[in-house]
Amino acid sequence: MKTLSTSAGFENLADLVRRASWDATIDPCDQDDVARMNASSDIVAKKLAADEPIYGLTQGFGPLVLYSAESEMEQGSSLISHLGTGQGQPLDPETSRLVVWLRLNSMRKGFSPVSPEFWDKLADLWNRGYTPAIPRHGTVSASGDLQPLAHAALSYTGVGEAWSRGADGRNVLKPSREVLGELGTEPFEWPVREALAFVNGTGVGLAVSILNQRSAVRLVRAAAALSGRLARLLRANPEHYEDGIGVARGQVGQRRAAGWIRRELPEDLTRDPARPLQEPYSLRCAPQVLGAVLDQLEHAGEVLLREANGVTDNPITFDDEVLHGGNFHAMPVGLASDQIGIALQMAVYLVERQLSLLLSPSTNGELPMMLTPRAGRGCGLAGVQISATSFVSKIRQLVYPASLTTLPTNGWNQDHVPMALNGANSVAEALEFGWLVIGSLGLGVAQLEAITGQEPESSGVWSELAGISPPLDEDRPMGAEVRAAGGLLDTTAATLLAEEGS
Numbered sequence: 001m002k003t004l005s006t007s008a009g010f011e012n013l014a015d016l017v018r019r020a021s022w023d024a025t026i027d028p029c030d031q032d033d034v035a036r037m038n039a040s041s042d043i044v045a046k047k048l049a050a051d052e053p054i055y056g057l058t059q060g061f062g063p064l065v066l067y068s069a070e071s072e073m074e075q076g077s078s079l080i081s082h083l084g085t086g087q088g089q090p091l092d093p094e095t096s097r098l099v100v101w102l103r104l105n106s107m108r109k110g111f112s113p114v115s116p117e118f119w120d121k122l123a124d125l126w127n128r129g130y131t132p133a134i135p136r137h138g139t140v141s142a143s144g145d146l147q148p149l150a151h152a153a154l155s156y157t158g159v160g161e162a163w164s165r166g167a168d169g170r171n172v173l174k175p176s177r178e179v180l181g182e183l184g185t186e187p188f189e190w191p192v193r194e195a196l197a198f199v200n201g202t203g204v205g206l207a208v209s210i211l212n213q214r215s216a217v218r219l220v221r222a223a224a225a226l227s228g229r230l231a232r233l234l235r236a237n238p239e240h241y242e243d244g245i246g247v248a249r250g251q252v253g254q255r256r257a258a259g260w261i262r263r264e265l266p267e268d269l270t271r272d273p274a275r276p277l278q279e280p281y282s283l284r285c286a287p288q289v290l291g292a293v294l295d296q297l298e299h300a301g302e303v304l305l306r307e308a309n310g311v312t313d314n315p316i317t318f319d320d321e322v323l324h325g326g327n328f329h330a331m332p333v334g335l336a337s338d339q340i341g342i343a344l345q346m347a348v349y350l351v352e353r354q355l356s357l358l359l360s361p362s363t364n365g366e367l368p369m370m371l372t373p374r375a376g377r378g379c380g381l382a383g384v385q386i387s388a389t390s391f392v393s394k395i396r397q398l399v400y401p402a403s404l405t406t407l408p409t410n411g412w413n414q415d416h417v418p419m420a421l422n423g424a425n426s427v428a429e430a431l432e433f434g435w436l437v438i439g440s441l442g443l444g445v446a447q448l449e450a451i452t453g454q455e456p457e458s459s460g461v462w463s464e465l466a467g468i469s470p471p472l473d474e475d476r477p478m479g480a481e482v483r484a485a486g487g488l489l490d491t492t493a494a495t496l497l498a499e500e501g502s
Contacts, residue, residue: 468485
């Protein structure tokens with residue numbers, strides 16, 4: 001197994017996600033880690049010895065902070081037990097691994113009074129593949145993602161389920177106690193200090209949002225490649241994508257998106273005299289739209305990266321003091337997630353409009369309606385377009401900003417909440433539909449090549465796309481082709497971004 005060590009901070013989300021993958025391992029605590037963690041514990045011990053109140057240790061949780069507590073072990077069990085109210089299908093195992101990785105990365109920084117020995121136990125299990133099953137619904141993301149993180153913590157006690165990864169790489173759900181047994185580990189209890197540091201954090205909404213941001217960037221990359229391919233096949237005016245236009249405006253994302261589009265254009269491409277000097281906006285303004293989306297995604301990514309490199313539990317220690325505060329409030333994650341969703345739908349809408357341009361004789365160069373070679377007897381891509389339109393509508397419903405749906409809860413305590421995970425879950429679902437729209441335009445490009453007799457290159461993504469969606473000699477069900485095309489373009493975009501260092 002390749003070892004990717006944990007550092008104090010990460011420069012980009014791509015590196016962070018890579019270091020939390022199945023092929024990565026977390027280094028055990030080194031001397032500096034141990035010193036920081038022990039120093040934090042010593043601060044807490046001094047405050048306890050001086051009979052100073054500390055949330056969760058000497059006092060109850062939430063509005064019950066008014067009441068004293070006596071047993072730290074009992075408090076740890078109480079904390080994760082009463083929060084075991086999450087519901088819904090579990091997050092996928094890759095997301096769950098990222099969730100735990102984010103919490104471990106936070107807990108070793110020395111702001112939380114976490115035992116290095118307990119941390120090493122969790123890290124060792126992560127390295128050996130232990131991955132709790134985390135239900136995706138039931139948190140308001142205010143005191144962190146309490147419910148889903150509590151379910152993750154409960155999994156280590158043998159309660160609930162965990163993912164078991166087979167030799168074939170497939171993951172199946174099994175009872176937690178059984179999976180722990182397979183690893184030769186007995187279930188264990190959580191002391192309250194470690195329990196607080198684990199569940200009082202933004203890690204679940206953060207993990208989902210990070211993966212959403214990475215998927216959305218790939219989607220923009222795929223949309224740019226499709227825009228370029230479409231412009232090439234139609235012989236649209238290549239001036240629309242010249243770098244000088246972006247230089248004049250000065251927007252970073254626009255220049256980057258235009259460069260991606262130009263990558264699909266031959267250097268000697270000239271406008272077909274039958275094409276308009278200025279294409280409809282869905283083609284002409286693709287760099288401006290996709291670039292604006294990319295800039296928003298990059299900004300959201302910066303916020304998420306800072307969150308991932310930071311500490312979001314409560315209380316924390318700093319300069320010999322125990323500080324009670326609100327770092328677990330997931331507003332940064334919530335607003336970044338909302339931003340990702342809003343930007344995403346704009347990119348997908350552009351793609352749907354390009355599909356519409358492609359299917360109408362008034363804009364596709366008087367090719368057959370719906371690109372059917374059997375007009376009247378055949379319907380071509382009519383069904384594909386109708387579904388794509390439905391997907392865009394669904395995306396718009398899903399990306400309504402979750403931050404606008406805040407409701408007070410938990411007595412008088414959580415009177416302002418961000419609903420970050422609710423929003424991130426919806427954006428994740430919106431992305432699934434977004435890739436279907438990408439796949440729909442992919443089929444359009446494949447059929448355009450076929451109907452105009454333009455053969456794709458002998459290898460590469462466009463050749464593979466032609467294999468997924470061969471010429472429409474007669475109508476056929478195309479749902480599976482849409483999914484396969486979306487998957488191919490997702491993989492291709494990931495490869496291109498990696499080659500480009502993004």
